[in-house]
Amino acid sequence: MxxxxxxxxxxxxxxxxxxxxxxxxxxxxxxxxxxxxxxxxxxxxxxxxxxxxxxxxxxxxxxxxxxxxxxxxxxxxxWLRESGTLVAARHDDELAVLERAARDGGIRMLDAAELLTRAPLRRGDLVGGALIEADLQAxxxxxxxxxxxxxxxxxxxxxxxxxxxxxxxxxxxxxxxxxxxxxxxxxxxxxxxxxxxxxxxxxGIQRCALDMMRVAADLPAPLTAPLLTGWSLVRYGRFGALPETAALRERLHAERPDLAALDLNQMYTQLPDGSLLVGDSHVKDVQPGPFQPEAAFDAFLDEARALFAADRFRVLERWQGVYASGPxxxxxxxxxxxxxxxxxxxxxxxxxxxxxxxxxxxxxxxxxxxxxxxxxxxxxx
Ligand SMILES: Cc1cc2nc3c(=O)[nH]c(=O)nc-3n(C[C@H](O)[C@H](O)[C@H](O)COP(=O)(O)OP(=O)(O)OC[C@H]3O[C@@H](n4cnc5c(N)ncnc54)[C@H](O)[C@@H]3O)c2cc1C
Incomplete structure (x- = not known):
């Protein structure tokens, strides 16, 4: 023994x-x-x-x-980098959430030009963004x-x-x-x-199953940190409960019920080999099914194409991840x-x-x- x-x-x-x-x-x-x-x-x-x-x-x-x-x-x-986290804001209500959170420190507001020096995004609808300073990437x-x-x-x-x-x-x-x-x-x-x-x-613990993909994209410059969007702000503890976040959630869900139905967290990280991790959708159940709807992957690619200044995205891998979800x-x-x-x-x-x-x-x-x-x-x- x-x-x-x-x-x-x-x-x-x-x-x-x-x-x-x-x-x-x-x-x-x-x-x-x-x-x-x-x-x-x-x-x-x-x-x-x-x-x-x-x-x-x-x-x-x-x-x-x-x-x-x-x-x-x-x-x-x-490999680990003290990158912080970038947040891309494409609407004033996203900036409002970031500005409110930034009052407590540790978040630096960026204008659109500064954000573009750190992330290869389309100028498009960008109104600015932020850097969450303490964050790391592995x-x-x-x-x-x-x-x-x-x-x-x-x-x-x-x-x-x-x-x-x-x-x-x-x-x-x-x-x-x-x-x-x-x-x-x-x-x-x-x-x-x-x-x-x-x-x-x-x-009351059940499973949360997430769809993910890894893509190669012809980005004109590296993504210097993990990148969040408005869809992330409505999820994470520090932002989720702010009064400004209710309006943001309401707008996102009204404008894009298809993405809300996927329970999307539109976010990205770039691996050292240059490929992008792209995700993710969420399904909570005691036993979520193993079948990954292609609609989620189509949405990931469409949203990535709209956000990044790249024309070609080639899917390298798709997978499902699961974590415990409780009250x-x-x-x-x-x-x-x-x-x-x-x-x-x-x-x-x-x-x-x-x-x-x-x-x-x-x-x-x-x-x-x-x-x-x-x-x-x-x-x-
Ligand atoms: C797609 C996805 C994206 C995510 N993104 C992030 C992120 O960017 N940042 C973040 O902070 N978190 C993220 N998370 C959450 C994070 O990955 C998990 O919370 C974390 O990895 C859980 O770690 P763990 O050690 O509990 O579980 P696991 O890594 O799943 O390890 C549990 C281990 O237990 C073993 N095991 C289970 N039962 C038994 C048994 N009976 N006997 C022996 N071995 C057993 C399994 O084989 C497994 O190796 C994400 C999760 C997913 C799925």
Whole structure:
């Protein structure tokens, strides 16, 4: 029978964050995942770490994540840039939302000319925009694998192609036998309804399925940061509840019911190879279907053609991503003694996941000073 101080179920960004928090405190850590490497939401997203668009608990976790991302990028050696986030405003009501949010700091208003020096867009209807300064961009296709390699180098034991069938105080049951654990951290995203169905049902967690695509475009210049639009402003915590946002939402939905029906977040990031990640649509259900309507991809391409100063867009890939969706932005539940379940329950887990895991673990284990470490190890013995 093997044993670790901390056994983490799930090797997405939240599970990796938990493993990182525990191993830095000198604890032995095993991470179990049923796939052969991370292939869940953590590699299927935009790589947009949209810290400055959050508020409340999400902002706290986002701020905590920022330093962890920067340190991991350096230590694990993966691409990350302190790009900020650009927002393109094509209507005065979008500018009004940005101006109102900018009063609280961390957002710099841009005129249309400044925006065009940072993003290869058509002049078209642009009325200006903004830069959300604290934000980062990662390449989601390489970050998780690099973090796995780095954590393995720090001594974390990864058990891939091993499904967890049950968790209880002090033990994790897997398809390759049980593992004894001081602390169990369940970080399985939407699959919480399979491993801990009672928790998922009590909290009201379902799945949110998103369509995404990657395109090659003949852009005249690089996109220097993730790019949001008015459709993003109505979603993110910092903007969503502003009084100005109600009018924006109403106009967008009245003008484009087709895009509203897709629950569109029109946004883009450019990968280091120059291709653009384009998305995304949202369908929430206990079990969304696997079939991706072509109408969503047509809309992505039409909207990209209207926004970017490019004539040719060639689709390179399409995929579906899924994340947990619940009534609150996060799940943090002690489901039994020494068993924690954590998840981002809206689409901000790349932004907040490392900070969520760090906070949950630090509150459970204490800091890694030698005395705190002894306390933590004694607590787990
Ligand atoms: C299309 C898309 C775009 C997004 N864009 C952004 C963005 O730009 N910025 C942002 O902040 N967030 C974004 N998100 C959200 C973000 O990607 C997720 O919130 C985050 O990746 C969730 O991380 P996770 O570790 O909880 O889940 P995952 O990465 O899905 O990892 C969960 C892991 O648990 C494993 N697992 C499940 N059940 C078991 C079991 N029983 N036994 C063993 N292993 C198990 C799975 O195999 C998986 O590897 C996006 C999400 C999607 C889908």
């Amino acid at each position: 093997s044993r670790a101080d901390v056994v983490v179920v799930g090797s997405g960004i939240v599970g990796l964050g938990a493993a990182y928090a525990a191993v830095r405190r000198g604890l032995s850590v095993t991470v179990v995942d049923r796939t052969e490497r991370p292939v869940g939401a953590t590699i299927r997203n935009f790589g947009h770490l949209c810290i400055g668009a959050q508020t409340g608990e999400a902002r706290r976790y986002g701020d905590a994540s920022r330093g962890l991302w920067l340190r991991l990028a350096q230590d694990a050696g993966f 390449n989601p296709r390489e970050a998780a694998d690099a973090i796995v390699r780095h954590l393995a180098g720090l001594g974390v034991d990864f058990r891939f192609r091993t499904a967890v069938t049950a968790v209880e105080t002090g033990r994790v049951h897997t398809t390759r036998g049980p593992i004894d654990a001081g602390l169990v951290v369940v970080a399985v995203n939407h699959d919480i309804d399979q491993l801990l169905p009672g928790v998922a049902e009590d909290v 609150a932005e996060f799940l943090r539940e002690q489901v039994a003694d020494g068993v924690l379940a954590i998840a981002a329950t809206t689409g901000i887990g790349m932004t907040c996941g490392l900070g969520l895991a760090e906070t949950a673990l630090s509150e459970t284990l204490g800091w890694a000073s030698s005395s705190a470490l002894i306390t933590a190890q004694e607590a787990l013995a």
